[in-house]
Amino acid sequence: MRSSGSFGVPSLPLGVLGGALVAALLGLSVRAPADEKFMKVADVKPGMKGYGLTVFQGTKPERFDVEVISTMKNFRPKQDLILIKTKHPRLEVARTVAGMSGSPIYIEGKMIGAYAYGWLFGVEPIAGVTPIHDMLDDLARPIPQALAPAAGRAPMPGKPMPPRRGKKQAFLDDDAPNRFAGAPLDYDLRRHGAQVSERMRAALAAPEGTDLRAASTDVMISGLGPRSARFAAEVFEPLGMTLQQGGGTGGPSVAPPDSPKRFVDGGVVTVQMLSGDVSTSGLGTVTYVAGDKLVAFGHPMMMGGLGQLPTALGTVHWIVATTNRSFKLGEPTTPLGTLVNDRQASIVVDQSRKAPTFPITVDIRGVPGAPHTHWQMEATQDPFMAPNLAALALGSALESTAAERGETTWRATTRLTIDGGRVLTLEDFGAGSGTPLSPSDFARSRLTRAMGALLNNPWQLGTIDKIESKIDIIARRDVALLRGAELLDPEVDAGGKVRVRLVLQNYLGALRTEELEIPIALALAGETVRIEIRPAYNVDRAAPAPENYHELVDVLDRLDFPGEALIVSYTLPNEASAAFAGKLATRLPPGMADRLASRTDSVVPELYAAQWQLVVPTKGFIVGQETIDVKVRHVLR
Secondary structure, eight states: OOOOSOSOOOOOOOOSSOHHHHTTSOEEOOOOOOGGGBOOGGGOOTTOEEEEEEOSSBSSOEEEEEEEEEEEEEEETTEEEEEEEEEOHHHHHHOSEETOTTOEEEETTEEEEEEEEEETTOSSOEEEEEEHHHHHHHHHSOEESSOOOOOOOOOOTTSOOOOSTTSOOOOTTTTSTTSOOSOGGGOOHHHHHHHHHHHTHHHHSOSTTOOEEEOOOOEEEESOOHHHHHHHHHHHGGGTOOEEEOOOOSSGGGSOTTOOSSOOTTOEEEEEEEEESSEEEEEEEEEEEETTEEEESSSOSSOOEEEEEEEEEEEEEEEEOOSSOEEEEEEEEEEEEEEEEEOSSOEEEETTOOOOEEEEEEEEESOTTOSOOEEEEEEEOOTTHHHHHHHHHHHHHHHHHSOOSSEEEEEEEEEEEETTTEEEEEEEEEEEESSOOOGGGGTTOHHHHHHHHHHSOSSOOOOEEEEEEEEEEESSOOEEEEEEEEESOSEEETTSEEEEEEEEEETTSOEEEEEEEEEOOGGGTTOEEEEEEEEGGGSBOOOOOOSSHHHHHHHHTTSBOOSSEEEEEEEEEEEEEEEETTEEEEEEOTTHHHHHOOSSOSSOOEEEEEEEEEEEEOSSEEEOOEEEEEEEEOOOO
16 A cells, blocks of 8 residues: 555544534533643653553553653644654664554653654654643543534525536535535535645645654555555545555454453554445554543544544554554454544544444345355445545445456446435446446445535535445446437428437447437527537536525435436527526526516526426437537428
């Protein structure tokens, strides 16, 4: 697995609860323990010796010796950094180790902080320690009694309502670091990733002129084929996370019988974004446990404030030494707790909470002899992660089950259950030649677009209950190229029909032709009409822009035409369509558009050209498009 050249994963904010919600939530603070257990930064002097705790292999923390070098003042805003040299046979080889972040450091029997930072390509085992009192400040922050999706929020008074698909719209929470900036129906997975990466660029950067990075947690991936692993890297690495091939399904079976049943100081903590047959999880170290809560890492994971990511106990297989930076190779074991706060100095985990997740099941049909056709995963509800993880889960199952490089066509029917029982049925499809199927095939799927809209709309955070997908594979490429369109009637009467012959080239097959009869509206008399013929999957179905969450849900499974169809369309002159208050008028009478276009009110219907459309079912998928012009005669009476 290639490295990003970074020790840090301080990236994607979770944003499950908006920052404005924090002040309104009533919670309980964690009382800071007595100062006798901890040493202040001012009392830490060069030359002092002590020890740290971390897991080198298995699940039990072991000691390693440390010696204080110095203290860097104001390393981060209002936060110092203590420099130490570590001494241990494994650390003499591995030097600074990703996954050790959070390892508690003790001087004279008192905890001074967490092993958290190191240098790229360092030749000495030197690390930076985040002071424990900064981490205890995070632990003492009020935590809500129950983390739940925020109540719905409407656009600001006076702002225009969301437009139809294809237009940009700014919402109240566009600036939330992990949320999609744009209208819900414009959601695009890759654009969302680019937005989040751009927002987090400053947070990911090392201090100017240095290679000092958070020792941090790598993201351990398991159950992924090569193309799926590349897709995961495209998601995580721009956000400062480095992927490593690990193992694990998120179950306790790999944990030794004498493993801890709760988190302990110096023990392994994993943050599980996806578990089951496909797994992605960050691995780090617990710093200090206080009752049901704990602090870990010594730096942010995603700098997201309040959050709801599942956590688990874990095990370490080995510390892998590399010249760039070394890392712990491990995996999650027993699910336990929730990451509830993600701050500059630490993450905070509550062992008593269970994070909201949703199951994903995939059944693949049409691959005779495939040993594994049923896949099960569990994913987090995070607004950015959830659509990406769904694409990763479905695509990885598809790649592993149907990895042949021959001609293939796939059709997926997915039941997306949301908000306690509402079911959306979404159809996706694809065809390829010589390339195995993978998550990239789902990156722009109707499923991920619907999930993104539900989890990133400005009114109410949707809840994903479960995903059930059935994917049918056939061992041929059901694709035809639209080679041309021939007008059989150079002129046509207004109100009549024009005949068009389509020339289609089947993939690896013969040419074939099909004839269409296209009705021509009376209003087109005397006009030259341009008729467009396009694949249905490239055309948006006309729909009113939703103005609240319920309208959004109602429209999500009605946005697209069938995949195996052509759309024949032309513009109707002197007519318009209008969308307003959740309603759509497809053909307004002449002059009505001018009457609706108010010059004194900014909240008005959205007007656009009226289109006539015909849906033509096809056998297989069509590639390419054509346009033809036809003259329309006046009808003599």
